Amino acid sequence: xxxxxxxxxxxxxxxxxxxxxxxxxxxxxxxxxxxxxxxxxxxxxxxxxxxxxxxxxxxxxxxxxxxxxxxxxxxxxxxxxxxxxxxxxxxxxxxxxxxxxxxxxxxxxxxxxxxxxxxxxxxxxxxxxxxxxxxxxxxxxxxxxxxxxxxxxxxxxxxxxxxxxxxxxxxxxxxxxxxxxxxxxxxxxxxxxxxxxxxxxxxxxxxxxxxxxxxxxxxxxxxxxxxxxxxxxxxxxxxxxxxxxxxxxxxxxxxxxxxxxxxxxxxxxxxxxxxxxxxxxxxxxxxxxxxxxxxxxxxxxxxxxxxxxxxxxxxxxxxxxxxxxxxxxxxxxxxxxxxxxxxxxxxxxxxxxx
Numbered sequence: 176x177x178x179x180x181x182x183x184x185x186x187x188x189x190x191x192x193x194x195x196x197x198x199x200x201x202x203x204x205x206x207x208x209x210x211x212x213x214x215x216x217x218x219x220x221x222x223x224x225x226x227x228x229x230x231x232x233x234x235x236x237x238x239x240x241x242x243x244x245x246x247x248x249x250x251x252x253x254x255x256x257x258x259x260x261x262x263x264x265x266x267x268x269x270x271x272x273x274x275x276x277x278x279x280x281x282x283x284x285x286x287x288x289x290x291x292x293x294x295x296x297x298x299x300x301x302x303x304x305x306x307x308x309x310x311x312x313x314x315x316x317x318x319x320x321x322x323x324x325x326x327x328x329x330x331x332x333x334x335x336x337x338x339x340x341x342x343x344x345x346x347x348x349x350x351x352x353x354x355x356x357x358x359x360x361x362x363x364x365x366x367x368x369x370x371x372x373x374x375x376x377x378x379x380x381x382x383x384x385x386x387x388x389x390x391x392x393x394x395x396x397x398x399x400x401x402x403x404x405x406x407x408x409x410x411x412x413x414x415x416x417x418x419x420x421x422x423x424x425x426x427x428x429x430x431x432x433x434x435x436x437x438x439x440x441x442x443x444x445x446x447x448x449x450x451x452x453x454x455x456x457x458x459x460x461x462x463x464x465x466x467x468x469x470x471x472x473x474x475x476x477x478x479x480x481x482x483x484x485x486x487x488x489x490x491x492x493x494x495x496x497x498x499x500x501x502x503x504x505x506x507x508x509x510x511x512x513x514x515x516x517x518x519x520x521x522x523x524x525x526x527x528x529x
Contacts (some may be wrong), residue, residue, distance in 0.1 A: 176248045177256065179285065181220070182237035183211060187415075198231055199240030200224075201375060204415065205472075210234040216257040217241040218267065218284075223277040224375075224386030230257060236405055242279075255297035258304055262528035274364075275518055290528070300527050308518045314513035321506050329451050332487075332495055336457035339485045349480030352449065353438040353499045356413065356476045357431030358404045362394040369395035370429040374412030377421045377434065382410075390430065398430040406474060407446055409437040410454060414473050417462050420453045422446055435479050444486060447496040452484050 182199065185207065190197075193206030200219030213234045219227040220239050237243065244252045244260060260267070270284050271277025292300075334340040348354060362371065368389035370376075376383050390398075404410060404423055411420040414433050439446050452458060465478040 176245065176251050176289070176291075178245045178247045179242055180245060181242050183240045184239040185236070195234055195236050196231075197236045198229075198405040199238045200227070200242075201228075202378065204238075207236040210236050210239045212241070212243060215243045215245075216260045217243060218260060218279070220279045220281075221276070223268055223279060225268050226264065226385060227268045227271070227279075228260045230261060233408070239417055250293060250294050251291065252297040252301060254301035254305070256289075258260055258466070258524065259300060259528055262524035263287070265474070273315055304520065304523055304527075307516060307523065310516045311513060311520065314509055314516060317441045317509045318506060318513070321502055321509070325451070326454075328498055329495065332491060333485070336452065336455050336485055337460060341485065341487065343485040343487050345483045346444075346447075346486045347480070347483070348437070348482040351486070352443050353440070354401055354476065354480045355436045355438070357434050357436065358398045359433060362390045362398075364390060370427075371395075371398075371432055372410075372429050373432050374415055374434055377410050377412060377419065380419075380421055382421060382423065382427075382429075383426055384427070384429070387429070395428075395430050398432075402431055402436055404429065404431060404436060405438070407439060409435075409446055409450055409453070411435045411437065411479075413476070413479070418453060418458065418473050420450045422450055435476065445489070445492045445496050447499050448487075448492040451495075457484055458482060 185197065187197075189206040190205050190207055192208035195207050195210040196203040197205050197207050198212075198217055200217075200221055200223060212231070215237075216228055216230050217237060218241060220242055242258060246256050260352075266287070267284065268277070269278070270280050272280050291297075312494055339345070357372075364371075366389065368391055370384055370387035371390045371394075372382070372384075372387055376385075376387055406423055406426060408423045409420045410423060410431060411418060411434060413435050420437075437446075437449065439449075461478065461482050462472075462474055465474060
């Protein structure tokens with residue numbers, strides 16, 4: 176009743192366009208000049224996480240780390256099939272095999288049983304779920320507008336940092352902040368222990384503990400002797416998707432691997448200002464100029480420490496931080512409504528698909 180179609184193997188080093196996002200078993204990785212999928216659910220094949228199924232709207236390129244499932248019978252609605260896959264992530268994740276990383280066992284995946292109501296009932300279920308998805312999309316759009324509001328205010332206050340049209344003095348990040356990184360070792364993983372966070376755990380401006388590997392207390396303590404993360408620090412991916420800094424606001428303990436750690440003193444610029452500098456075209460220019468990856472983008476710790484940027488007066492930084500704090504209040508309210516909509520969606524998936 177279904178056809179399983181694998182993605183195509185490509186390398187980020189061969190990319191010369193960001194026209195279409197590339198997806199595999201996880202989130203977006205890099206850009207590509209063409210697409211091979213549109214509005215489809217992607218199932219992870221390799222290095223599976225509990226979020227092993229995701230719906231990707233629009234045109235995108237699917238690499239060989241993922242697969243898609245397409246209805247091949249007239250009595251199966253594609254939207255219903257997508258919803259079924261999303262509603263059975265736990266069962267699909269349980270089909271993964273391997274210790275260090277889970278890879279999908281395809282034969283077991285092909286053997287999944289799908290409850291199949293009439294075509295009309297399938298379409299009614301999809302219609303109800305799509306309504307909730309529209310609510311979720313609206314909340315995400317609100318968040319995007321708030322994010323753009325902050326970016327516009329940043330440019331209004333600080334100008335173009337590349338040309339430094341405000342004429343402020345330049346500083347080196349490593350001279351005004353304590354810039355470190357996490358471990359590069361590969362400790363042994365356990366079913367119980369302390370989270371070891373990598374770049375995939377720092378997305379959308381927040382810390383995401385989902386899918387984090389767990390390490391022993393001995394390894395945790397060893398890593399944190401050099402790279403302990405505290406509230407107010409900035410953590411930023413260095414490999415793959417470079418940038419996307421996150422200001423740490425959680426007291427939950429974790430260790431880090433292959434990400435930059437920026438710590439602040441009383442003499443440092445404000446962390447809110449530095450975060451937005453690292454999201455600016457000024458830092459992006461640096462990344463493009465020093466990218467040391469071949470098959471995967473990479474920026475060295477020394478390049479981050481050596482990053483130069485204009486430093487405005489502390490009074491302006493504080494004014495900007497106060498503006499961001501007010502926007503954050505609105506963002507918090509929107510995120511609560513977004514999570515409520517997501518909870519409703521999950522409840523409906525459970526109701527319809529068990």
